[in-house]
Amino acid sequence: MRLVVDLNKCQGYAQCAFLAPDVFAMHGEESLLYDARPEEEQRERVARAVAACPVQAITADGLDRAGESQGASDVR
Amino acid sequence: MSADHMERLRREGRIVIVGASLAGLRAAETLRAEGFAGDLTLIGDEPHEPYDRPPLSKSALLGMASPLRTELPRRREIDAKWRLGVAATGLDLAAKRVRLADGDEVEYDRLLIATGVRARPWFKEEEARLDGVCVLRTRQDAADLTRRLRAGPRRVFVVGAGFAGSEVASACREMGLQVSMAERAGAPLVGALGGVVGAVAADLATEHGVDLRTHVTVTALEGDPAGRVRAVHLSDESVVEADVVVVSLGSLRNTEWLAGSGLGAGPRGVACDAGCRAFDFRGIVTDDVFVAGDVARSPHALFGYQFLSLEHWGNAVAQAETAAHNMICDGADRRPHLWMPAFWSSMFGVNIKSVGVPPMGEQLMITQGSLAERRFVGVYGHQGRVVAAVTFDNARWLEFYQRQIERGAPFPVEFPTLDRRPEGRQPVPAGFPDPSLPTHGPMVTLSGYSPADQQLVFHPARH
Amino acid sequence: MPHASLARQITDFANRANPYPLYTELRRTPVLHEEEDGPYLISSYYDIEALLHDPRISSDATNLAAAGADGAGEPEETGGLPPSFLRLDPPEHDRLRRIANTGFGPPHRPRRIEGMRGAMREIVTELIDGFGDARRIDLVDQFAYPFPVTVICRLLGVPREDEPTFRTWVDPLVASLDPEKRPGGAQEAEYRQSAQEARMRLGMYLSGLVENRAREPRDDLLSDLVNSRGPDGSMTMMEVLSTSVLLLIAGHETTVNLITNGMLTLLRHPEILGRLREDPGLAVPIVEELLRYEPPVQLVPQRTCITDIEVRGVTIPKGSRIWLMLAAGNRDPERFEDPDRFDPDRGDIRHLGFGSGIHSCFGAPLARLETQIALSELARRLENPRLVEDPPPYRENAVLRGPRHLNVAFDGLR
Numbered sequence: 011m012r013l014v015v016d017l018n019k020c021q022g023y024a025q026c027a028f029l030a031p032d033v034f035a036m037h038g039e040e041s042l043l044y045d046a047r048p049e050e051e052q053r054e055r056v057a058r059a060v061a062a063c064p065v066q067a068i069t070a071d072g073l074d075r076a077g078e079s080q081g082a083s084d085v086r
Numbered sequence: 087m088s089a090d091h092m093e094r095l096r097r098e099g100r101i102v103i104v105g106a107s108l109a110g111l112r113a114a115e116t117l118r119a120e121g122f123a124g125d126l127t128l129i130g131d132e133p134h135e136p137y138d139r140p141p142l143s144k145s146a147l148l149g150m151a152s153p154l155r156t157e158l159p160r161r162r163e164i165d166a167k168w169r170l171g172v173a174a175t176g177l178d179l180a181a182k183r184v185r186l187a188d189g190d191e192v193e194y195d196r197l198l199i200a201t202g203v204r205a206r207p208w209f210k211e212e213e214a215r216l217d218g219v220c221v222l223r224t225r226q227d228a229a230d231l232t233r234r235l236r237a238g239p240r241r242v243f244v245v246g247a248g249f250a251g252s253e254v255a256s257a258c259r260e261m262g263l264q265v266s267m268a269e270r271a272g273a274p275l276v277g278a279l280g281g282v283v284g285a286v287a288a289d290l291a292t293e294h295g296v297d298l299r300t301h302v303t304v305t306a307l308e309g310d311p312a313g314r315v316r317a318v319h320l321s322d323e324s325v326v327e328a329d330v331v332v333v334s335l336g337s338l339r340n341t342e343w344l345a346g347s348g349l350g351a352g353p354r355g356v357a358c359d360a361g362c363r364a365f366d367f368r369g370i371v372t373d374d375v376f377v378a379g380d381v382a383r384s385p386h387a388l389f390g391y392q393f394l395s396l397e398h399w400g401n402a403v404a405q406a407e408t409a410a411h412n413m414i415c416d417g418a419d420r421r422p423h424l425w426m427p428a429f430w431s432s433m434f435g436v437n438i439k440s441v442g443v444p445p446m447g448e449q450l451m452i453t454q455g456s457l458a459e460r461r462f463v464g465v466y467g468h469q470g471r472v473v474a475a476v477t478f479d480n481a482r483w484l485e486f487y488q489r490q491i492e493r494g495a496p497f498p499v500e501f502p503t504l505d506r507r508p509e510g511r512q513p514v515p516a517g518f519p520d521p522s523l524p525t526h527g528p529m530v531t532l533s534g535y536s537p538a539d540q541q542l543v544f545h546p547a548r549h
Numbered sequence: 550m551p552h553a554s555l556a557r558q559i560t561d562f563a564n565r566a567n568p569y570p571l572y573t574e575l576r577r578t579p580v581l582h583e584e585e586d587g588p589y590l591i592s593s594y595y596d597i598e599a600l601l602h603d604p605r606i607s608s609d610a611t612n613l614a615a616a617g618a619d620g621a622g623e624p625e626e627t628g629g630l631p632p633s634f635l636r637l638d639p640p641e642h643d644r645l646r647r648i649a650n651t652g653f654g655p656p657h658r659p660r661r662i663e664g665m666r667g668a669m670r671e672i673v674t675e676l677i678d679g680f681g682d683a684r685r686i687d688l689v690d691q692f693a694y695p696f697p698v699t700v701i702c703r704l705l706g707v708p709r710e711d712e713p714t715f716r717t718w719v720d721p722l723v724a725s726l727d728p729e730k731r732p733g734g735a736q737e738a739e740y741r742q743s744a745q746e747a748r749m750r751l752g753m754y755l756s757g758l759v760e761n762r763a764r765e766p767r768d769d770l771l772s773d774l775v776n777s778r779g780p781d782g783s784m785t786m787m788e789v790l791s792t793s794v795l796l797l798i799a800g801h802e803t804t805v806n807l808i809t810n811g812m813l814t815l816l817r818h819p820e821i822l823g824r825l826r827e828d829p830g831l832a833v834p835i836v837e838e839l840l841r842y843e844p845p846v847q848l849v850p851q852r853t854c855i856t857d858i859e860v861r862g863v864t865i866p867k868g869s870r871i872w873l874m875l876a877a878g879n880r881d882p883e884r885f886e887d888p889d890r891f892d893p894d895r896g897d898i899r900h901l902g903f904g905s906g907i908h909s910c911f912g913a914p915l916a917r918l919e920t921q922i923a924l925s926e927l928a929r930r931l932e933n934p935r936l937v938e939d940p941p942p943y944r945e946n947a948v949l950r951g952p953r954h955l956n957v958a959f960d961g962l963r
Contacts, residue, residue: 062833
C-alpha cells in the first residue's frame with residue numbers, strides 16, 4: 011500500500027507512531043519519518059493510524075475508511 | 087466563453103498536463119473529481135508514475151523508506167493516458183499543441199504546466215561527471231546517494247547548506263559518517279530563515295559533528311586518475327578529501343521547453359495570475375494555459391501582490407487543485423490561489439516549520455522559547471506587519487501565527503505570550519543577506535510585480 | 550435566582566444525562582459571559598480549536614487561582630505536591646511532559662503501548678469471562694472501571710492488589726475536578742481538605758513504589774520516570790509523584806467514561822453494534838466518532854488569558870477564566886454536518902475529544918486502544934445485549950462526564 015503524510019498539517023502528536031510503529035517513527039520530539047510503501051500486513055495498523063491522526067494528515071490508498079467522501083456502503 | 091462551450095469542454099474536451107509529479111497528479115485527480123469526463127493526458131520526463139520527494143532526503147537516507155518506493159497514493163481513479171519517460175520539448179500556443187521528445191505531438195483544449203524544478207548541477211561539467219559527485223532531486227538520485235552512503239565513504243562533502251544540504255548532512259551524521267558542509271553565507275539556512283535562525287542551525291550542525299565551513303565557496307572538485315572524486319577545493323585555499331560530494335545548490339526551473347513559445351516563462355518560472363492562468367511574454371493573460379507547482383510564479387495578496395515562486399510541497403497540492411478547478415470553470419466560478427506559504431524540514435532531530443514569507447522580513451522577534459534551547463517560535467516583520475513565523479520543535483503554535491499573518495497583525499508583536507524570555511522582548515534584525523547576493527534554495531523567491539520580468543532576484547525595498 | 554445561568558445549568562446534575570440541548574443553546578452565544586467574575590464559555594468548534602493553540606492562554610494553576618478559580622485546580626496546588634504538567638505552561642510543562650514521554654511513547658518507547666495490546670485483550674477476556682452465568686451486569690463496575698485501572702497499573706508498575714486502596718483516594722480527587730462539586734461556604738474548607746488529603750495519601754503510597762523503582766528499576770513507566778536522565782535532566786521526587794498521580798487518575802477516569810459512553814451509544818444504535826460484531830475493525834472509526842459525539846472530557850475549565858484577547862468581536866479581559874466547551878464544539882453545525890447524529894462512517898471526524906495543542910491528551914493512544922478492544926470484544930461476545938434503563942444514572946462530575954452504572958442485560962456469552 012502507498013501512503014503520504016502532509017507534514018504541513020502534522021503537529022507531531024505521534025499517534026501514528028504509537029499505533030503503527032513499524033511504519034511511522036518519531037525522529038526527535040516532533041519530526042515524523044515514515045515508510046511510504048508499507049507491507050500489506052501493516053494495513054490494519056495503518057488504518058488505525060489514519061483514523062487517529064488528530065490533524066488528518068495521512069493519506070493512504072486502499073483503505074476503505076481513509077477517503078473523504080465514502081458512504082456506509084464502502085465500509086469493508 | 088459560453089456555458090455550452092464549457093459544458094462541451096467538461097464532457098469531451100482534451101486536457102494535457104505536462105509534469106507527472108505531485109502537482110500534475112493532484113490536478114488530474116481534481117479534474118476528475120470535479121466532473122471532467124474528456125481526454126486526460128499526463129506527460130512526464132521521468133519513467134515513473136508520480137512519487138513523493140520529501141522522504142528522499144529524510145526517511146530514505148535514514149533507511150526508514152526505500153527511495154524507489156515513494157509513489158504517491160491516489161485519491162481517486164484518474165483514467166488518464168500516461169506518457170512517461172518522454173519530455174515535452176516545445177509548445178505551440180496558436181495550434182494548441184505540445185511537442186514531445188520522441189517527435190510526437192499532443193493537442194489540447196486546456197494545458198496545465200507543472201514541470202517543476204530540477205537540481206542545479208555543479209557548474210563545471212567535467213567535474214560534475216566525476217564518480218561520487220551527486221545531486222538529490224529524483225528517486226534515482228536518492229537511490230544512488232543512499233547506496234554510496236551505505237558503502238561507508240570516508241568523508242561526505244555537502245556543497246551548500248540550504249535545507250536539502252543540511253538534511254543530507256544530518257542523515258550522514260546519523261549514519262556515523264564524517265561530513266563537511268560548505269556555505270557561502272555565514273550559516274546554514276540563511277537564505278530561507280535569516281542569520282539569527284541560521285546561527286541556531288549552525289550550532290546544531292556543529293554540535294552533531296558536522297565540519298561546517300561558512301563564508302567559503304567551493305572552487306573545484308578534484309578527481310583521481312580513475313575518474314572518482316577525491317577532494318574538494320575551497321575559496322579559502324583549503325582542500326578537503328572526500329569520496330562523496332553532494333551538490334546542493336538549489337534548483338533550476340524546468341522552463342527551457344517553453345523558449346520561443348510566447349509564454350512569459352524564464353529562469354524564474356512561468357508567471358501566472360491569481361487564478362493560475364499563464365501570462366504570455368507581453369504580460370497578457372492566456373485563457374487555456376495554466377500553471378501550478380514549483381515552476382509557477384504567481385502574485386499573492388498577502389505579500390503586496392508580488393510574484394512568489396514557492397518550492398513548497400503544500401503549494402504544489404493547493405495550486406494544482408485551484409488550477410484544475412479553474413481549467414473547467416468559467417469566470418465567476420473560478421477561485422484565486424491564496425495559499426499561505428508553508429514548509430517543513432527536519433535535521434539533527436529538530437523539526438523546523440514555517441509559514442508566510444520569512445525572507446520578506448527585516449526583523450525577527452522570538453516570541454516563545456529560546457534560541458539557545460533550540461525550541462522557539464520566531465516571528466518575522468516587514469513594514470510594521472507580521473509576514474512570517476518559524477518554529478523549532480514548537481509546531482503546535484504555528485497556526486496561531488498563521489492567523490496573525492492573514493490578519494496583517496502589527497509588528498513588533500504587541501501582546502505577551504507564554505514562555506516569553508528576555509531575549510524576545512525586542513525585535514532584532516533578522517539577518518538576511520544582501521538581496522543582491524544569490525543564496526542557496528531559499529524556497530520562497532519574491533520576484534517583483536511584473537509578469538514579464540525575467541530578472542533574477544527581486545527583494546522588497548528596505549526602508 | 551429567576552433564571553439559572555447556562556453555565557450553572559450545564560454543571561447542574563439534573564442535566565447530566567443530556568447536556569446537548571444546553572450546548573445548542575450555548576452556541577447561540579459563542580462567547581458567553583453571564584456573571585461578573587464568572588467564566589467566559591467558548592462553544593464554537595473553530596474558536597475552541599484556535600484558543601487551544603493560542604499562546605496567550607495559560608493553563609497555569611497560579612494564574613487560575615489569581616483569576617478567582619472555582620475549585621478546579623486547587624487540589625493540585627495545595628495538596629503537598631507541585632502542580633502536574635496539566636496545570637503548567639511552557640517551558641515547565643514541556644520539560645515535564647517530555648520526560649514523562651520518555652517512558653511512554655515514541656521516539657524513546659515506541660512500542661510500549663502497542664506492546665500492551667495482547668495483555669489488554671487478555672484482561673478484557675478475563676473480565677468478560679468473569680460475567681459467568683449472569684444475564685445482567687453493571688458494565689461500569691464489572692468492566693469499564695476495572696479494565697483501564699488494571700492497564701494503567703500494569704503500565705506504571707502499581708501492583709493490582711493495591712487497587713482497592715488507592716481507589717479510595719482517587720475518587721475524591723476526581724470529584725474535585727468538577728466545578729459543580731464545590732459546596733461553597735462552610736463545607737468548602739472540608740471538601741478541599743479531603744481532596745488534598747487524598748492526593749497526599751496517594752502521593753505517599755506512590756513514593757514508596759517510586760523509591761523502590763529508583764533502587765531496582767523494572768520494565769515499567771514509574772522506573773522510567775524516576776530514572777530518566779535525558780537532555781532535560783531528571784524529575785525531582787515531587788515531580789515524579791505529581792506526574793504519577795496525574796497519569797493514574799487521567800489514565801482511567803477518562804477511559805472508563807469513554808468505554809461506558811461507547812457501549813451506551815452502541816446500545817442506542819443497534820445497527821452499528823451489529824456491524825461492529827461482524828467487523829471488529831469498525832471499532833476504529835467508532836471510537837473516533839465517540840470522542841466527537843460523547844467525549845469523556847466535556848469541557849476544559851482551567852484556562853485563563855494573560856492579556857486581553859478578542860474572540861468573535863468580544864473582548865475577554867486579561868485574567869479572565871475561560872471554559873473551552875469541547876463537547877459543544879464537537880457538535881457545532883458550522884463544523885460538522887448533521888452533528889447530533891452518531892455516524893462512524895462520516896469521513897471527517899476531526900474531533901476535540903482529546904483537546905489539541907500542547908496539552909492534547911497525553912494518554913490518547915492508550916485510551917484509543919483500550920476502547921477499541923473493549924467495544925469490539927463486548928460486541929462480539931455479549932449475546933443480544935440491551936439497556937436495562939435509559940438514561941442510566943450518571944456520575945456527578947460535569948467535566949469528566951459518564952454513567953455511574955450501566956446495567957446491561959443479555960442472553961449469554963459467546
